[in-house]
Structures are given as structure tokens and as C-alpha cells.
Amino acid sequence: MTGSEENRVLRIEGLTASVGGIDILHGIDLEVRPGEVHALMGPNGSGKSTLAHVLMGRSGYEVTGGSVTLDGVDLLSLPTWERARAGLFLALQHPTEVPGVSLESVVAEAARADGRSTDGTYEDLVAEAARIGFDERFLARALNVDLSGGEKKRNETLMLGSLRRRYAVLDEIDSGLDVDALAAVARRIQEATEEDGLGVLAITHFGRFLEVLEPDRVHVLARGRIQVVGGPELAERLEAEGYTGVLAEAGASVGLPTGVTHPDGHEAGFGEDPFADPLDR
């Protein structure tokens, strides 16, 4: 749509950002091309969710430098909804409950804003629900209201499938899902990369998710920078060895500097490793 194949890329260059006056991202460089799957891993508090929110333009996340372009379009100059229209989808780690607003109306209004037909929106949602084994009766509920954590994540996947954006940032879309749902969600995203050429940036802690999703590249984020980049084998190594070992080998430390408060309010932990055996510390 915008220019040649060469131009078709979600490109993040030298991106720095702060939250509440605290610098969180210290220069992120990352490129996602259509059909590619990039996994973004890293210890808690490393800036993964901040990156996701910055890309979608959430208020409170201030970009202090760098650029983000989507197929040549400068994303950072656009309001959130136009970023979506430009081709970006963000699956939230904690999908918001919206009482009184239906899934169908949101998807229909998004289509209307895109200049697409809203005919068959519901039928499309039903078909998408079937693809991930999501009960059709959930479609009638207000958005995410009275859904379990796992159901909310399937709801996100449903919208990802239905909205058909060109790039998707998935902020732990795998958390809260049971084994079967995890496989169904990962499979649906994998299919979108093949059928629609969806480019994926998947923030995840789970190797199991990546077994189905098969990332082209794995990036490890720590202290607001991408410290290590590798192929799928890197995810396996992280699963086996934890962040501390892998990052130390790459010459990087793990956590935020001590004394820094995480934007969520808690004291930033040093080297919390979600894969480490809690009895082995």
C-alpha cells in the first residue's frame, strides 16, 4: 500500500522513552518484517511492556528520542487510533474491561474508521471464535467483562484475527492461558503470519508458546536495551539457564539499577528470573 516491498517493515530506531520522569528505554533498535515473528524476552521491569505501550501511544509514556515507522509511516506523530489504522495491533497484557460496550461494536467501528464494510462483522467474529475454540456465547458479553484471564487473552486473539492489522505487538498474550488455549492462540497467530503476512513482536516468558509460534529472532531486553539477539535456540537457552547466565555471558547485567522505582510503584528488583527455581535461590 505504501511503496515497495523494501519499505514494508516495522522499524524501531534508537527509541528512548520515560515514564513519570524515569528513563525506561535507553535506545531500542528492532525491525519486524511482514510474516516474521520476533520474540521479545527479558526479566521483569526491563521495559518490555513500556515498549509495547510506547508503540501504541499510551498517555503517560513519553518518547524522548528515536523513531518508529510502519511501512514508511511515522507512527510516533499519530494518535493511537491512527496508529491502529496504519496497521498496528497491540494485544494488552491486562485487557481492559469495558462495561456496556460490545466486542462487535468495537470491531465494527474500527472497520468503519478504516473505510471497510461493516457487513458480516458478527459472522466474521463467529468464524474467528471457532478458529481458537472460543465459545460463541462470549461474543454477546460486554468487552472483557466477567471473562477469566485466559478468556480475555482469547478475546485479544479474536480481535487480532478479525482486525487483520499488518503488525502485532503481543504483550504476554500467552499468560493466563491453559495448555490447550495456549496452543490454539499460538497457532492462530502463526496462521496469520502465513495467511496475511502478519509481522509479530511477541513479548513472552514462555518457551512453550514459542515452540508453536517459532520465532525468527529472539531479542533479550534488559535495563532498557536489547542486550542479546539470537535465533529460536536462544529461547531454549533462556528456558534452561535463566536470564542471569545468558546476559552475564553477553556482558550485560539483568535488572534495573538498584534504588530505581519501577513505574508500577514497587522497588525495582535485581535479577528476578521468572524461570529460576524458587527453592534454588
Next chain:
Amino acid sequence: MAGVVVIRNGWVVENTLEARLAEAGMTIGAVADLDDGSDHLGSVIDIPVDLFGHLNRAYGPEPVAIVVPDGVQVDAPVVVVVLTDADASAVFPRVIVRCGAGATLTVVELHTSTDVASLVVPVLEATVDRDGHFRHALVQEMGPRIWQLAHQAFKVGQSGTVEAFTAGLGGDYARTRIDCRLVGRGAEGRLAAAYFGEGDQTLDFRTFQEHAAPDTTSELLFKGALDGSSHSIYSGLIRVRPEAVRTRAHQTNRNIKLSPDAWAETVPNLEIETDDVVCSHASTVSPVDEDQRFYLESRGVPTRVAEQLLLEGFFQDVADAAPVPGVAEILKDALIERLDRRTGSSPSEPGSGSTGIDSATGDAGSAVAVGDAQ
């Protein structure tokens, strides 16, 4: 429609009733024209509660009574239009309803005006007899220079039910007092209201849920959105009399501020004179939820449309509580009209974070969304 009454500047100018219902003994008309008309005056409000009530009683030229005999079921609504088009006047319409034992009745009132600067003091008094079921919906959509001081009073007998809904949209200053007196065992009152203030409107609601008999139930849900520098005041009292054991009474008032200059006050009160009751009240005033708006925007929904969806969602439960089908549609249309007006008239109002509006509202939003959001 079962019947139509048009009250213009306080005078009855039209008055029809389906023949079938007239044969069944139902009557509609000016009190003076009814055989037992004077019995109905003051049937709920024996002593006016304030000066304006007295003025209505003194100067109301032609009170209207809608009387449904015992056991008669009126399925279609009676429509009452209260029209004010006299400038610089004071208008005192009064509607009196009697829903007989075991009878059912639905009344839809539309209070409207031309753009005149007048005082309107409408009074409704409705009696619901044993096992009667009265549904009432009132849409107040008067002009921007009207001052309104309204009083609705319901008295519900044993096992009777009243469901009342008010949409408060128009007027410069619009005050509505609603009394729901549950006087018979097992009586039930469901009160709902939706209001939307814009410009420098003041919308004022005062409610009384009075439980004067055992096993009575009242539910109240009032929700409002305030834009511009409009004000709303909600004050409500649940009063449980000593004899009203096993009362269940709930009162909820929620407000959304769409502008930093808007102001909403909410004052819930309980006065309970017996044990063995279940009562609750809740009230909130907050801006449009930032997270919800971001969530919808992240799906590609333009800011203005996202706010419209959120407001429709906010009003959804109260619209569902309206006892007359179609009121939800009226409310939705009024909402869209006001949101259009708002983005059209003040595109550059630099909202702070708390307004729920940010810079995204301005230029690009209108090109895509305005006009085709049906």
C-alpha cells in the same frame, strides 16, 4: 397508542382515547370534565411540598387525569405531550394518574418547548392500587432558556409496582423532585434516570424513596454525563419507616465528567427507623476512563467514536431500566446529537488529561467519523 393528551402552555389542546378502552371505563381528560375529577386532585400530594407546588395548584388551569379502572390492562402507551411555546410566561401543567387494582398502564411523557424563556412547573401525581403496574417514562427535552421545577409523586399500594424513568436533557435550569411512596405491603418502586448536561445547564434531581409498609422494595439508578461547564446535583433519601420491616432499598448515582469545568454533586442519604432491612447506596463522579478509551483506540476506533461508545455503554444499564421500549433509542440519539455538537463547537478546547479528551479529537477525527456513525 392507547391515547394522546397534548397540554400546551398548561391547557389541554388535544385529548383522545381508544374507543375500546373508553368502553372498558378508562378515562382521559381535564379534571373539570370528569365526573369524579375532583377526587383525583391531590390524591398523592395532599399538601404541596414547596412554593412551586402551591403555585401549580393555584394556577394550573387544566389538570389532566388518566384513570384506569380496576383490572383493565392498557397495553399500548398513553402519550402525554407537554409543550411550552409561550415566551416570558409561567406554565403549570399537572397530570394525575390512577392505575386501578390489578390494572396496568404505561404513560410516556414528552416535555418540550420552543426557544422561549419561560418557567415550567410540571406536576405528576400517580396512584397505583393493589397489584397494579404502572410504567412511566418522561423525556425532558425543553429549550435552552427554560427554567423547570418539576415534581413527580408516586404512591404504590399493596403488591403494586411503579417503574419510572426520566431523561433529563433540556432546560437552562431543570430541577426534578421524585417521591416514591411505598404504602402497601410488598409494593415495589423502580426509579431510573439518565441526564446529560452541556453548556452551562444545571440539572438537579432530588429523590425520596419512602418505605412505609413491610416487604417493600425500591431500586434507584440515576446516571449522568456533564459536559461544558454544566452542573448536576443529585440528592437522594431512602427513608424506612418503623413499620417497614424487611425493606430492600438501593440507590445508585453515577456521573461522568466530560470537561474539567463540569461539576457534579451527589449526596446520598439513608434514614432507617427499623431493623431487618437491606439498604445500600453508592455514588461516583469521574472522568471518562482513560484505560477504556485507550483500549478502544488501540483497536482503531477514533477518539470521538470511542467516547460515544463508552458513554453509550455507561448509559446502557439505565436505558435498559427504562420501562418503555424505544427510550434507549431516544437516549442514544440525544447522546450522538450532543457529542456531535460538542466536537463541532469546541474542537480546540485543550483538555487536560482528566477531561477524557486529548489532541486526537481535533482534525483527523472528524474526517472519518462524523456523520456516518449512524
